[in-house]
Amino acid sequence: MMKQSIIYYLFTLVVFSLVMVACQKIDxxxxxxxxxxxxxxxxxxxxGNDVEEIELEINANLPxxxxTDAAWITLIKANGTAGEKAKIAVQRNRTTEERTAHIxxxxxxxxxxxxxxxxxxGDPPPDYTRHFYVKTSGTAGNDGxxxxxxxxxxxxxxxxxxxxFIHIAAGTYAPTTALTGGTASDLKEYTFEIRANVQIIGGYPTNAQEGAIADPENSPTVLSGNLGSDKARHVVAVTAVKAEDQEVSLKGLTIRDGNAGGSGNISxxxxNFSRAHGGGIIIGGAKVLIDNCQIxxxxxxxxxxGMYITNQAVxxxxxxxxxxxxxxxxxxxGGGIWNDGSTLxxxxxxxxENRxxxxxxxxxALNTARTTYTYMYNVTIANNVTGIFGANSAAPGYYGRELSEGVMVNCTIYGNTAGGTGAGGGIRMHxxxxxxxxxxxxxxxxxGTGSGIDMSATGTNEVNLFNTIVAGNTGAATQTAGNGITVSTSIVGSNVYDADGVVVAGATFDATTMLGSLGNHGGLTQTVLPIGTGNPALLYGLNLLQLQLLSINHNLEEDFVTQDQxxxxxTGKTVMGAALPL
Structure with a gap:
């Protein structure tokens, strides 16, 4: 009897399941x-022409x-369901023309x-140049x-x-407004946004009066990303559009305490201004002069x-x-500067000392879609480090990557350290x-390889050395590694080369006795001097006329080529390297 009951129960369950499936199929x-x-x-x-947030009523029966086709509109609420509203933010119109957008x-x-x-x-600008004055005691209610x-x-x-013009007295300043299109409630979005081609000059006395003169060394003006409970992703963001005969000029400023990080961009x-790049300053598509500043x-x-330069900025x-x-x-x-598809x-x-x-x-220097140009005159790249968390990371000095083109004149590349077995202590090309x-x-x-210069096997890379010293670098068996390096009137390791790249017989270079240490030797940057008697770096270099011809042939700035760092x-010298002896 029990067995029949169980069979009956299972039969009923199967029939019920089939009925339910059939009903579901019909539904x-x-x-x-x-x-x-x-x-x-x-x-x-x-x-109107000012910043404004707008809700848009949408009648829809489905999500x-x-x-939008407009870069000056930010989508705050860009999706929803039936009965919900969209929300957008409209940026201030700084042009003098009406503009339209399609949503x-x-x-x-x-x-x-x-x-x-x-x-x-937008409101038409005045037909005269205005000078604004800023102090730590200043208020938004003053006309400045x-x-x-x-x-x-x-x-x-x-x-x-x-x-x-904006003139800024000594003191520390932190931003209180978000980048255009950013989230106003997010402290990380706060930045000193430079929207116009203006001159900003720091270094005036704290209590500056009419006639005050800027002296940044004794009256430092600090733009800080330290907001107390958080830090700004970019202390300074330059969003100004290029204009004929105009540029943004930053003089006598210290830019510090920014902390880049996060996902996404703000247009x-x-x-696109990346949240992930440019803790100190991010520059997008603008023309900018930075003079006597500390980042x-x-x-x-x-x-x-430190810096991020993008979208064909100059x-x-x-x-x-x-x-x-x-x-x-x-x-x-990119510890110090990342030049991304721009001209620097x-x-x-x-x-x-970037890490x-x-x-x-x-x-x-890197942008995979367009050429990145970097021109360096009298520049010292020193004591930078890659791989600080243990990785075998390359190129602590200068790293020229895809499609980049660079020039160095009177430059000192010193004391840079690649992480682990990372390649190219001074320069790497890829x-x-x-x-x-x-x-x-x-x-x-x-x-780890090419302690002075390393040439990656990826792509056709090229380094041309003229009147240059590559010696005394450590960590690898050779000063240079890889293909694509040409040498003319230069020193590589212990070898001295003539203008045709042929080793000069009987001439030997010893970096330990023929190069001094990095120090201040009268210029604006630290340099390394050639020292010692019988030093081939003092005897086999290019003379003034040869340097002038080199300048013409390579379209260099002659005033720098005919002097040292x-x-x-x-004049009257035949010295290789960035600096003449004392």
């Missing part, structure tokens, strides 16, 4: 999805998304609707047009137009602790130091990169 086959339907409550919206809301490609947004023209009525730096940056004026002690949780650095910037993670590249000129400046977990400790080196000294660097004339 599924009889279900008809809704046809997508979507439209904006309004087809045209007009807004939706929005997109597309869609469920599918075949089911979408469009809204036209028109923003009023005199030292007697100083304003805040954030207020001055918001008010200026192309051609204006401003058509440039120091910034950090990154991703890349480019940047000139003079009389400045990019030093002691570092990474907090192993997967990080560096004069009489130092890139030193990174990955590659490119000092100067890192991915069809090119570098011409004139009258420079590459010494005391450490790398300490601004001493090479």
């Amino acid at each position: 599924a086959e009889s279900f008809t999805p809704e046809d997508p339907s979507i439209n904006f409550d309004q087809q045209h919206v007009t807004v 939706w998304r929005i997109r 597309i809301a869609y469920i599918t490609d075949a089911s979408q609707t469009e809204l036209l947004l028109t923003q009023a023209a 047009l005199s030292w007697a009525a100083p304003t805040t730096l954030d207020k001055a940056l918001d008010e200026v137009a192309d051609g204006d 401003v004026n058509g440039t 120091i002690e910034n950090t990154t949780a991703n890349h480019a602790a 940047v000139t650095i003079k009389n400045s130091s990019i030093s002691k910037n570092s990474a907090s993670v192993a997967a990080s590249n 000129y560096i004069y009489n400046s130092t890139v030193s 990174i977990g990955g590659v490119g400790g000092g100067v890192y 991915g069809s990169a090119k570098l011409n080196v004139f009258s420079s000294t590459i010494t005391n660097n450490a790398g 300490n601004d001493k004339s090479r």
